[in-house]
């Protein structure tokens with residue numbers, strides 16, 4: 126009897142622990158609900174047990190509620206980063222910094238993430254986050270990546286049976302998606318896709334144009350990252366090269382000449398084919414643009430607020446990479462700007478064809494850190510020609526649709542999980558207003574930006590200082 130009672134109590138308490146039990150009321154707030162493009166002015170939004178319980182102008186506020194006077198401010202859903210990694214995924218940082226890393230995301234308004242190369246540690250973090258044991262976004266984790274060559278955190282798959290085995294193991298381990306990257310032979314890829322269908326798990330990731338290609342990936346209804354393989358699809362038939370500027374092809378200066386053979390009239394049909402096969406597209410445009418497209422001065426990178434999270438050796442390594450990389454130094458700036466322009470046109474065409482663009486940072490490489498980079502991705506999508514509303518959809522509603530959780534989260538409506546951001550200004554007027562935050566609500570618990578900025582100040586030296594320096 127006693128044992129049962131304790132069990133029941135623990136059960137109830139663990140349930141409460143996962144979300145904030147407190148009632149919170151945002152008052153006088155302008156709500157951007159994201160169900161359609163509109164602003165509901167001067168609302169009261171009531172949150173109970175981590176869920177939005179009421180929205181309106183005549184909401185009765187319980188006496189014990191925590192009141193957040195949000196006069197003149199704007200409430201949007203929390204942001205989703207569909208493509209991220211952790212510094213601690215690799216051997217250069219200890220696993221112990223992972224919780225700090227996740228907090229950096231929350232402090233930037235990121236309330237859901239998808240890890241794109243799985244590790245066993247991520248599954249532990251996913252469980253801890255779901256139980257509310259750590260301050261962290263809701264986590265999805267794709268599998269260790271399937272690849273044709275050893276690259277770390279991977280399954281090397283060179284036969285159909287190896288691919289099937291990797292898919293079965295990933296499913297059994299509890300990963301949410303199967304991640305594919307590069308050097309996978311066509312028949313091996315086909316086997317992975319077939320096995321994934323049998324195991325009821327979706328395939329996401331790269332579409333290596335040399336082996337798999339966009340046509341095959343679309344036929345498999347794969348969700349494609351980075352627009353991999355798309356440039357190759359719009360080359361004129363008489364182009365002297367097959368490789369263009371996607372995936373690992375980027376690093377060969379010769380391939381940049383392919384931009385002279387782009388046939389833009391092929392873009393609309395490619396966009397339609399994409400939407401028909403799988404409308405969810407995650408271009409990681411800021412990452413692509415800023416790593417390989419636009420010339421970035423050292424000063425501009427040093428001035429970024431995320432710069433201080435990287436230790437000196439890592440900062441210097443990336444600056445050296447930029448200085449030495451042939452494809453960055455030998456390819457003229459106009460050509461690289463042209464590449465960004467074509468990518469923008471593809472993104473816009475997919476959107477116009479009815480595609481569901483999603484936001485992904487592909488951090489933390491190249492001195493761009495998760496959290497901070499999300500806002501730059503929103504800006505990059507707006508620069509590609511999406512409206513500010515469409516850019517916000519890419520970070521809120523569209524990922525929820527992809528995950529199949531739109532009934533639970535992703536818009537501001539009664540019954541939705543209270544993952545919210547309170548902004549000082551309207552992001553529909555200027556998308557960069559997502560950087561002007563008063564605070565973030567995570568599963569019903571509100572953190573002021575002032576408080577979270579203190580976390581960031583403490584965390585930055587901790588992460589930078591934890592770097593495991595290798596002996597030369």
Ligand SMILES: [Zn+2]
Nearest residue numbers: 208210241487
């Ligand atoms: Zn990635």
